[in-house]
Amino acid sequence: MQELLQQIVSGLASGGIFASLALALVLIYNAMGLVNFAQGEMAMFATFIAFALIDHGFSYWIAFPITLVLAFAGGIAVQRIVIRPVERAPVLTLVIVTLGLATLFNGAAGFLFGYVPRSFPSPFSVSTVSIFGAYASYQDLGVIAVSGVVLLLIYLLLQRTTVGLTMRAAAHHPEASRLLGVRVSWMLALGWGLASAVGAVSGIMAAPALLLEPDMMQTVIIYAFAAAVLGGIESPLGAVVGGLIVGVTVNLAGAYLPFVGGDLQLAVALAIIVAVLVVKPNGLFGRPAVRRV
Amino acid sequence: MSPALLELDDVRAGYGPTSVLHGVSLSVPEAGIVSLLGANGAGKTTTLRAITAGVRWTGDIRFGGRSLRRMSTEDVVRCGIAHVPEGRGILTELTVDENLRLGSHLRRDADVRKDYDLVFEYFPVLKERRRLSASTLSGGEQQMLAIARALLMRPRLMLLDEPSLGLAPMVVRSIFEIIRTINQARRVAVLLVEQNASLALDISSTAFVLEVGRVAVRGDSAQLKGDESVRRSYLGY
Numbered sequence: 043m044q045e046l047l048q049q050i051v052s053g054l055a056s057g058g059i060f061a062s063l064a065l066a067l068v069l070i071y072n073a074m075g076l077v078n079f080a081q082g083e084m085a086m087f088a089t090f091i092a093f094a095l096i097d098h099g100f101s102y103w104i105a106f107p108i109t110l111v112l113a114f115a116g117g118i119a120v121q122r123i124v125i126r127p128v129e130r131a132p133v134l135t136l137v138i139v140t141l142g143l144a145t146l147f148n149g150a151a152g153f154l155f156g157y158v159p160r161s162f163p164s165p166f167s168v169s170t171v172s173i174f175g176a177y178a179s180y181q182d183l184g185v186i187a188v189s190g191v192v193l194l195l196i197y198l199l200l201q202r203t204t205v206g207l208t209m210r211a212a213a214h215h216p217e218a219s220r221l222l223g224v225r226v227s228w229m230l231a232l233g234w235g236l237a238s239a240v241g242a243v244s245g246i247m248a249a250p251a252l253l254l255e256p257d258m259m260q261t262v263i264i265y266a267f268a269a270a271v272l273g274g275i276e277s278p279l280g281a282v283v284g285g286l287i288v289g290v291t292v293n294l295a296g297a298y299l300p301f302v303g304g305d306l307q308l309a310v311a312l313a314i315i316v317a318v319l320v321v322k323p324n325g326l327f328g329r330p331a332v333r334r335v
Numbered sequence: 336m337s338p339a340l341l342e343l344d345d346v347r348a349g350y351g352p353t354s355v356l357h358g359v360s361l362s363v364p365e366a367g368i369v370s371l372l373g374a375n376g377a378g379k380t381t382t383l384r385a386i387t388a389g390v391r392w393t394g395d396i397r398f399g400g401r402s403l404r405r406m407s408t409e410d411v412v413r414c415g416i417a418h419v420p421e422g423r424g425i426l427t428e429l430t431v432d433e434n435l436r437l438g439s440h441l442r443r444d445a446d447v448r449k450d451y452d453l454v455f456e457y458f459p460v461l462k463e464r465r466r467l468s469a470s471t472l473s474g475g476e477q478q479m480l481a482i483a484r485a486l487l488m489r490p491r492l493m494l495l496d497e498p499s500l501g502l503a504p505m506v507v508r509s510i511f512e513i514i515r516t517i518n519q520a521r522r523v524a525v526l527l528v529e530q531n532a533s534l535a536l537d538i539s540s541t542a543f544v545l546e547v548g549r550v551a552v553r554g555d556s557a558q559l560k561g562d563e564s565v566r567r568s569y570l571g572y
Contacts, residue, residue, distance in 0.1 A: 215428075
């Protein structure tokens with residue numbers, strides 16, 4: 043029982059990381075009906091920026107917000123410079139563009155920072171604390187707390203502010219929103235900025251455990267896809283719940299299913315994607331797509 | 336006649352290679368109600384879409400003396416034109432309240448709260464349903480929401496595209512009553528596109544009849560209403 047609890051807590055910690063990246067995917071999917079395959083690489087690149095800042099002597103809690111601001115600005119820049127010119131292109135074109143972006147960020151990170159995995163500092167100690175008899179590390183609890191706060195902030199921004207309202211309006215009904223004076227194109231850019239910042243959080247949270255290198259996020263993005271699909275790719279809440287479920291499931295499968303172990307955890311995520319698409323294509327929180335013909 | 340608030344001068348527009356408007360000229364006076372009539376496909380909706388930059392056009396469109404040429408939809412709207420489009424433009428994923436807030440989101444003045452009170456006085460049903468999803472509203476209620484939202488934009492001019500479409504006669508009457516009230520109490524000018532010519536002529540002072548992308552008839556609404564030949568050839572009732 044104790045061990046089960048421990049596994050669940052550490053699953054929730056990875057779940058928070060998946061949830062953040064999944065939320066980033068959902069933000070962009072909602073804004074333009076596109077899965078951004080570069081989301082993981084953008085997060086990795088932002089994590090390198092955080093690394094460089096810390097390396098230059100900034101304290102962790104200063105480097106963290108600076109990185110988020112830079113990631114936000116970077117996301118907007120990517121949308122304005124790369125995505126906007128092809129905004130009206132067929133979705134396949136956009137997919138190829140995001141794949142190109144992924145390669146670009148991966149190569150740039152390798153070129154600038156090298157391919158040697160680096161250890162990334164964590165502000166949380168690895169020592170453990172006992173909760174109801176189970177031991178959880180401060181590291182895991184810290185990741186859960188940071189992810190929770192970030193997700194809550196995004197929720198409040200989208201649901202409780204005028205900017206959030208206009209972002210949602212622009213995402214769902216661009217034409218009707220324009221007639222209400224909403225600057226739709228800038229709202230899309232804002233969506234990219236937010237997604238990039240949320241993704242950066244997942245990268246920074248993942249880095250201490252995974253070691254920082256250009257390919258760091260390539261498994262995380264698969265888990266994030268699984269989380270987003272499970273939650274219903276259009277639902278921010280679904281992305282968060284999906285992330286936590288995927289994190290816990292994968293962790294429990296690794297611990298208790300002998301044939302899964304550490305090697306087949308990624309296969310569990312892929313199995314989740316396939317199972318959701320077969321059984322409930324709209325995910326847990328998604329609405330069925332209804333089209334009038 | 337008071338000076339024109341909106342003027343269209345030889346406006347041509349279309350979709351890709353198909354041209355729909357072949358030189359439309361019309362004007363809407365300050366605080367007036369003008370109806371734009373004509374058969375299906377005559378270019379009524381396209382005329383409204385040209386005004387708010389939903390379609391490319393040539394010629395000139397001036398609003399309050401200022402040309403709207405090369406302006407984006409967002410900028411035209413911010414000049415003080417509220418366009419209730421065909422299909423009403425309700426954001427069905429959002430609640431009634433959120434739809435209304437999208438109407439007032441650009442305003443910084445102190446009268447916003449008063450305008451909400453006014454809107455809820457005109458349309459009490461919207462107050463009851465504030466927290467509900469806009470998708471749960473009936474067609475008539477959605478039309479009310481669209482007009483209420485337009486009012487909250489505090490426009491100088493409202494473009495209304497077929498507000499009576501698909502609604503029961505009683506609902507239509509109350510909506511037109513409110514359009515008239517808004518026009519008189521707030522001095523908001525209205526350019527009204529309608530299939531229901533009789534209704535539109537009753538409420539407007541001037542009318543333009545479009546035929547295949549051109550203004551075929553223009554005149555005083557009351558006179559047009561009494562003109563047997565115009566009625567038979569263009570208005571179909």
